[in-house]
Amino acid sequence: MKLRIFRNMVILSFSVMGLFLAGLALLWWSECLTTDYVILLWLALLALAVALAYYQTCAIVRPIEQMSPEKPLFQIGYKELYPIAEHVQNMQEQVQETMTKLEEKQLEFNTLADNMSEGIVILNDQGYILSINKQAMRIFGLQHGENYENQHILMANRNRELLKLVDHSLAGQNQDLILELDGRIYQVMCNAIGKAGVTQGLVLFLLDITEKQQQEQLRREFTANVSHELRTPLTAISGYAEIMMHGLVSEENVQPFAEKIYKEANRLITLIGDIIQLSQLDESTGQFRWEQVDMAQLAEEIVLRLQSKAEQQNIVFSCYTEPTVVVGIASVLQEIVYNLCDNAIKYNKPNGSVKLSVVQSGINAIIKVVDTGIGISQEDQPRIFERFYRADKSHSRLIGGTGLGLSIVKHGVQLHNGDVELESTLGAGTVITVRIPITR
Numbered sequence: 001m002k003l004r005i006f007r008n009m010v011i012l013s014f015s016v017m018g019l020f021l022a023g024l025a026l027l028w029w030s031e032c033l034t035t036d037y038v039i040l041l042w043l044a045l046l047a048l049a050v051a052l053a054y055y056q057t058c059a060i061v062r063p064i065e066q067m068s069p070e071k072p073l074f075q076i077g078y079k080e081l082y083p084i085a086e087h088v089q090n091m092q093e094q095v096q097e098t099m100t101k102l103e104e105k106q107l108e109f110n111t112l113a114d115n116m117s118e119g120i121v122i123l124n125d126q127g128y129i130l131s132i133n134k135q136a137m138r139i140f141g142l143q144h145g146e147n148y149e150n151q152h153i154l155m156a157n158r159n160r161e162l163l164k165l166v167d168h169s170l171a172g173q174n175q176d177l178i179l180e181l182d183g184r185i186y187q188v189m190c191n192a193i194g195k196a197g198v199t200q201g202l203v204l205f206l207l208d209i210t211e212k213q214q215q216e217q218l219r220r221e222f223t224a225n226v227s228h229e230l231r232t233p234l235t236a237i238s239g240y241a242e243i244m245m246h247g248l249v250s251e252e253n254v255q256p257f258a259e260k261i262y263k264e265a266n267r268l269i270t271l272i273g274d275i276i277q278l279s280q281l282d283e284s285t286g287q288f289r290w291e292q293v294d295m296a297q298l299a300e301e302i303v304l305r306l307q308s309k310a311e312q313q314n315i316v317f318s319c320y321t322e323p324t325v326v327v328g329i330a331s332v333l334q335e336i337v338y339n340l341c342d343n344a345i346k347y348n349k350p351n352g353s354v355k356l357s358v359v360q361s362g363i364n365a366i367i368k369v370v371d372t373g374i375g376i377s378q379e380d381q382p383r384i385f386e387r388f389y390r391a392d393k394s395h396s397r398l399i400g401g402t403g404l405g406l407s408i409v410k411h412g413v414q415l416h417n418g419d420v421e422l423e424s425t426l427g428a429g430t431v432i433t434v435r436i437p438i439t440r
Contacts, residue, residue: 119186119206125199127153127166139181139206157181165190169202178209185210218387226275226388233264233271240264275404288329288415290440295333295365296321299358302337310345316353317345324360327440332412337367339405340432344371347430360438364418367434376424384422385410409434 119136123129129148137144140157148156153166165177169190177188187207194200240261243249249257303319310317326333337356344354352372359366376384383389387407413420418436 118208119204121153121156121204121206123153123166123202123204125170125194125201127170127202129153129156130201132156136204136206139184139186139208141182162188166202166204170199172197172199179206184208185213221387230268230271233268236264237261237268271404288332290327290329293326293328293330293333295324295326295358295367298330298334299337299356299367302334302341303356305338306341306345309342310354313345313348314351315345315348317341318353318355320355320357320359322359324358324365324438326365326416326436326438328416328436332415333436336409336412336434339409340367340369340434343405344369344373344430347371348373352429363437363439364435365438367436368431370429370431372429375426375428375430376422377426381422381424385420 116133116135119139120131120133121129121136122131129151132142132148134144136156137148142148142156154163159179159181161177162179165175165188168175169192172192174190174192176190179186179188185208187209189205189207191203191205192199192201193203240257244254244257299319299321303317307317337358341354341356348354348371354372355368355370357366357368357370380389385406387404389407410420413434413436416436418434421433421435422430423433424430
């Protein structure tokens with residue numbers, strides 16, 4: 001490179017010297033030449049000098065211009081430029097490596113965010129969307145595939161409470177919000193991002209708490225119902241006992257009063273037992289032992305236990321079974337079948353019938369109870385498996401039902417990963433079918 005520059009400088013030097021000598025010659029010849037000829041010669045020499053300078057400059061700069069920015073080491077006109085080109089290429093490789101890592105991190109974040117069950121929305125300090133995952137788009141009812149980045153959160157959802165939450169958070173007041181969208185309940189948590197007290201953006205988390213809210217509501221209702229159900233027999237027992245304590249009962253009425261106290265106490269014991277069992281099934285806290293259960297034998301034993309009760313009401317109780325073995329919890333399966341048959345007898349008509357069948361169909365055990373009882377109305381059927389719900393409240397009180405039998409059935413079936421189906425016509429009878437996998 002030094003030789004090339006030296007050569008070009010020599011050429012330029014000789015050119016300048018030539019122009020200088022030519023100028024002296026022109027001064028000497030000027031006495032012999034006219035003014036026009038002198039001007040023309042000077043212009044010609046000046047043009048020649050400019051052309052030579054341009055040519056030499058291009059010759060010096062051309063190798064530098066031909067260096068590739070992507071591959072600076074590929075073509076180097078001057079070997080003296082090699083250290084600079086090598087440094088540039090190293091910097092370019094580092095930048096490329098950094099960009100690749102950033103793209104990988106971005107891909108990992110997008111994959112993680114899109115597969116989360118929670119909605120995530122990242123906003124800038126003006127409330128414009130920087131990133132939104134699939135779950136958040138589903139919650140807001142946005143069309144999948146459309147790009148909502150760099151759009152205001154207002155374009156994603158126009159809920160006033162949500163927009164107010166964003167405004168307050170951008171002002172430095174972090175808040176939470178319970179938001180209801182399309183029949184679902186979400187908890188929206190808004191966290192500010194920034195430094196030195198300056199908010200640079202927001203992160204919105206949208207958690208679906210519908211089931212949690214429903215469970216809380218069920219717990220509140222359950223507590224209220226338990227309090228009411230327990231208060232009724234306890235009040236009766238306390239009232240009868242108080243009358244007897246003050247000697248206000250004649251001798252011939254002592255036995256009927258004692259019988260009423262006994263029945264109310266039994267009802268209370270039954271109610272408490274059902275509540276405990278339902279709680280164990282609901283929370284899965286019971287020490288359950290899974291084993292092979294002969295469902296045919298279990299069904300026949302329950303028929304024997306309830307046969308006398310059926311005969312008292314002139315109910316024909318029949319049973320059909322096929323060899324069926326289920327891996328399950330014997331006590332829970334027994335409660336399922338017992339409660340179904342007991343309800344079929346309780347809510348039956350005089351001279352009616354109850355048919356119990358246990359068969360195996362594929363990978364499921366099918367338990368079916370068919371009765372000719374009072375039936376269940378269409379409006380009551382969706383709620384019949386709720387705790388303490390009674391389709392016929394007056395009749396249930398009369399026969400001493402706790403309102404927990406079918407709820408125990410439902411939770412027991414769910415514990416075995418099965419399902420229960422109800423078919424009923426008011427005044428014509430009820431058919432309840434339970435399907436339970438034969439293997440755990």
